[in-house]
Amino acid sequence: MRRYKRTAVAVAAAAALGATGGVAGSGEPPVTGPPPGTAAWNADRALGRALPDPTRAAPADVAAFFAGLGPADRQELVERHPLVVGNLDGVPVRLRYAANARALQGTAYARLAQPGRQILAFDPRGRGQVAEVHGDLERARQVAVIVPGADVDADSFDRAKDPYGTPTGMAKSLRAATDGTTAVVAWTGYTTPVGVGPDSATGGHAEAGAPRLARFTRGLAAVGAPRPSLFCHSYGSVVCGLAAKDAVAKNVVVFGSPGMRADSVRELGTTARVWAAKNPTDWISKVPNVELFGLGHGTDPAARGFGAHRVPAERAQGHTGYFAPGTDSLAAFAAIAQDTGGAVR
Template structure:
């Protein structure tokens, strides 16, 4: 078999192995949610205190931050009341204002599947009901934290299911809560389900289309954190979420990039991510992702194995991790290492 034939066979095997080890559930291809939030047309037509409002599609997070800094409390509250969906998703807007706006936006959606997010105890930093829904929730005090971590989940994550009952310490909210408890009060952790994830293990999961769209949104989100004075974040990417993190890394100010249960980052080496962040990788001994060949061809596969010695990432101990989702279970060496990295204590 020639080189092309071997490559094609390996790419086919990658999809076949994923189907056999995780259950084939391709469903319909997902259309990524992109662009500014709902309500943008009304926002663009409005003014406050005689000022035009920053365009959510074109204004940088820093421009948004400067705009809100120039408003008094009454003007800010008027924008929250009239445009909660825009304010709640506007990177660069004050954190507390976004929490308030998103409570209103969740209630205004009228969808029972999102109702729990409207609780006054929840700190929802972003909420978009389009498609399967997207959400970012903060655990800890983001405005005063000395350290910030962002957890980016993989397939089957959305606003309705991200905090659904499941095995403890899995799913976006479960992972973020566990990391926050392990890292302590000085670290704020964001569960960022801010992109359209694949459903099941199929062509969407095997390709990079959704990850590329997600990477744009993640880079914008981290710019918003920087614009409001948050520390440089640590990005944690699980499974397909690691693909998103790998593609976004060069356009963020991340202090560290941590990937676990990763199928690849669309880079042959850590240096290929073109980031100044330190790059870390973990994979447990029973994680089925190890059975997926690390190839990238014709839009399928995600490239080199991040835990391979030649990739150049710092290896995180994960010998006591069970399965594909056990990395943040209390008592595991991986969670202890993740917490140290999140707090800036790992070397």
């Protein structure tokens, strides 16, 4: 009987959220598929041979292809197909930076091309997707990837308001907490839900985003980067849960999570170490942790029975305070990113 009551509460909550005017989801379809410009790329024979098909080529094959090109041929591809080169996992890091800087010129997101910014991915479709690197991705001994939750896109991923609720703010804070030793990628590489409503209560956007995240991690491996630690906030933890079995990662850290579409760490099917944080003031605790008829995201990863390593978060505040300087959660995140996670209590 208790189970049915909880289920009824979950369905009622999702229905209520979906009907709450301005905070309801937009029903926006998620962006999927290969980068824009793929058709022209696949038809290009300027180098006298076929280019690797973004739809089918593995990141390791892409890396091997570019390793066989000279500087002039690489530059020609950047100039002819900046959106493909800039978004194709397995392309050398600096070449992606150059391609995205070119693709961003003259767009509404031109600020992202300012000197010093390292844009590893930029897709203008929909609300825009972007990934930015903080630090030296080519030489860092540790790499972390921030996977955000709802209401984050190319316009808002680096907004000044509520900085520790944005992937850019989280990335900068984590890098500072590791004394600059960790390269951190602020990854908004999927279409996030808008508001707290049907899009956030269902798994469609996460199901579309998970393969993109898994491929992104394989792209990091293809260019020689260390296995990353994934830091997954709110709805981003749903994405990470679905991507876990296919992603190349050494840690999966979720915080403020509504669930990972799994009942336990074992069900995630990953060899990565799984961590979970939830502070007592986080409103996400009021969301019922059930899944029925596609609504809800399942067991709370911070619950003892889930099997994740618990991250202390008593000094964090609210849903977006986990990366605030001076919090126990940030200190623990830094230890995990630096491979000293055994010191986390």
